[in-house]
Amino acid sequence: MELVTVKTFDSYFLANIILGRLQSDGVECYLKDEATITMDPILTNAIGGIKLIVKKEDEGAVTAILKRYDEEYLNAATCPQCGAHQFSYIAKPGVTNFLTAVTTTLFGSYALATDYVYQCGNCGYETERLPGYESEESNEEIN
Numbered sequence: 001m002e003l004v005t006v007k008t009f010d011s012y013f014l015a016n017i018i019l020g021r022l023q024s025d026g027v028e029c030y031l032k033d034e035a036t037i038t039m040d041p042i043l044t045n046a047i048g049g050i051k052l053i054v055k056k057e058d059e060g061a062v063t064a065i066l067k068r069y070d071e072e073y074l075n076a077a078t079c080p081q082c083g084a085h086q087f088s089y090i091a092k093p094g095v096t097n098f099l100t101a102v103t104t105t106l107f108g109s110y111a112l113a114t115d116y117v118y119q120c121g122n123c124g125y126e127t128e129r130l131p132g133y134e135s136e137e138s139n140e141e142i143n
Contacts, residue, residue, distance in 0.1 A: 002056040008049035077130035086121035
């Protein structure tokens with residue numbers, strides 16, 4: 001039986017949520033390197049994160065399920081400005097991310113995380129949290 005990695009995670013929380021959803025959908029899968037990353041998060045980049053492993057013959061079906069999960073998550077949010085359901089998770093444009101890229105390049109042994117935001121594909125509204133998943137006070141516009 002051949003096994004393949006279909007997705008990698010930085011966070012064991014998200015990895016276990018996806019694992020649980022897939023298992024409840026009847027998919028036989030497991031997480032590789034979860035204990036290592038949980039005990040020593042600094043090793044995430046060195047070993048490639050927490051890996052979601054499935055049988056080779058299930059790879060296409062699991063990839064489709066994961067895509068459906070992402071679409072459901074993003075389409076559940078409604079843009080407070082235009083009412084669209086077209087959010088994407090993108091690297092936050094600006095000087096901070098540019099400086100992060102330069103610093104990471106210069107000091108390759110010390111990786112810095114890039115900031116990401118959710119952006120409405122219709123009007124360009126940006127937020128750190130998807131509207132509807134947190135209270136309205138915590139959704140701040142980023143401009």
